[in-house]
Amino acid sequence: MQWLYLAIAVVFEIAVAIAAGKAEGFKNRKWTIVTLVSGAIGTYFLSKALLTFDVGVGYAIWTSISGIGITLLGALFFGQRLNWRKAIGIAAIIIGVVGLQLSGAA
Template identity: 40%
Template sequence: MAWILLVIAGFAEVAMAYFLKLSEGFTRLWPSIGMVAFAVLSFYLLSQAVKSLPVGVAYAVWTGIGAAGSVLIGILFLGESRDLLKLLSIVLIVAGVIGLQITGGGH
């Protein structure tokens, strides 16, 4: 269950970053509220996950999902560049997250 909470926390982190961009420096009300709501949700779920997962592993997975997901959102929805090095970097982040999980980092 902790891993599920952690993955959802990571996705909430991606949503937070997206709404942060849409908030235009907190000058737009609804995107700013969305950013705060997803930030609170993300941190709450992360706090629940670290009750039974090592904090280092949980934080690495959470930030990995957030970083890779934010890059993908930027490429798919915000018109950011799709250069090969950026895409390779996403693959490396995802590989690291998977590696942490399969090496028993959460047990």
């Protein structure tokens, strides 16, 4: 169940990043509300996941997978560039997350 909680937290963290970009420094009320609500929901599910995960490991997995998701969505839908250096960084993050999992993180 902790993996489901972590996955939900990742989805909402990605939503926070996208909404915060559209909130225009919290001038756009609609996107500001989406940012804050998404952040609250994501934090709730992260806290549920951290009941089982070691805090450092759970947080590292959460931020890493969220960062990858944000980077890929930025490239796919928002015209942001994804070059070979970013691809190597993403691969390194994936290797790190797999390493954390293999270490018996949960």
